[in-house]
Amino acid sequence: MKTALLALLASVAVSTAQASQVQLGLELSGLEPMKGQHYEGWNIVDGAAQSTGRFSIGKDGGVYLVNAMGKSLKKVGQNGHASFSVDRSHLKATLFVLTIEPNSDTDMGPSDVHVMGGDYSRRQASLSVAHGSSIATDFAAAQGSFILAAPTGGMPNQGVWFLNPGNGQGSLSLPSLPDGWAYEGWIVNTENGGKFSTGVFKDATKADSDNAGPLAGPLKLNFPRVPGQDIVRTPVVLDDGIHAIVVTVEPYPDFDPAPYAIKILMAGVYANAPGMTPMMLNNISDTVPSGQAHLH
Structure with a gap:
């Protein structure tokens, strides 16, 4: 009799706990695996940020719940679709924000790196990098060009610069970024995937984080x-x-040396391209991450 009563009480406790929780469903596109950092969702409830869970994207496309160290705990979804149990109070949320948090995160609040956000309407939110809670631009107006040149001492095909050779000014037209974000240029081998960073920058009219770079010639x-x-x-x-x-x-700061998923400009360097000749970059901002969130 006592055993049966204890079992009944345990069942009631489980049912009560389940009744106090609801599900947050996420449908995310464009996110890629990261090293040294992970994602965390946040619902804004009565003006306060409430975590909906930390997660990472695996190389297999799986969505994995992780702890503050970035260690995988269990699989909660696949191909950007995932579900998280949250307190019933989250049904009052007015806004969802997705952030990037460093592994070994000791701050219980959201970082400054807001990837995408969206306002809830009838417990559903369309998520965008252009939302005011996040980067606040869709990068559709981003444009620019580059030249091949190696001013530190080499052949023109041994360097790339975002420069207008006609006036000596920067050749990129990019929107200002909020705290938590910066731009970075890349040289990418399209056959083997090899990459060189060309430097991190906030202002396209000034030198970037590593000037001419660690592989520059003698005239550094x-x-x-x-x-x-x-x-x-x-x-x-x-x-x-x-x-x-x-x-x-x-x-920004960035704990992953690889390019992040928000790629906005790209162009191939054609064979035998001449030095000091502007080549236009193509806007590819239609590939940036986006998503949906829904509470039920």
């Missing part, structure tokens, strides 16, 4: 004060028809 101080990079101290040449130039939007 002889470079234009705009974003770009020389790769003189490598055997790589950029006019071989297999390289592309890409501009991404990166978490």
Whole structure:
């Protein structure tokens, strides 16, 4: 009799706990695996941010619940579709925000790196990087060009610079970014996936984080004060028809050395492309991450 009563009480406790929770469903597209950092969802309830859970994207496309160290706990979804149990109070949420948090995160609040957000209407929210809670632009107006040049001492096909050679000014037109984000340029081998960062920058009219870069030639101080990079101290040449130039939007600070999923400008370098000749970048902002959130 006592055993049966205890079992009944345990069943009631489980049912009560389940009744106090609801499900948050996420349908996310465009997110990629990351190293050194993970995602965390937040519902804004009565003006306060309430975590909906930390997660990562696996190489298999799985969505994995993780702890603050970024360690996987269990699989909760696949291909951007996932479900999280949250307190019933989340039904009053007015806004959803997705952030990037560093592994070994000790801050219980959201970071400054807001990937996408959306306002709830009838417990559903369309999520966008353009939402005011996040990056606040869709990057559709981003544009620019680049040239091949190696001012630190090399052949023109051993460097790339976001420079207008006619006036010596920067050649990128990019929206201002909020705290938590920065731009980064990339040289990408389209055959083997090899990448060189050309530097991190907030202002496209000034030099980037590493000036001419660690692979610059002997004239290391002889470079234009705009974003770009020389790769003189490598055997790589950029006019071989297999390289592309890409501009991404990166978490700042960034704990993953690979390009982030927000890729906004790209162009291939055609074979035998001449130096000091502007080549236009294509806007690819229609590929940026987006999603839906719904409470039920």
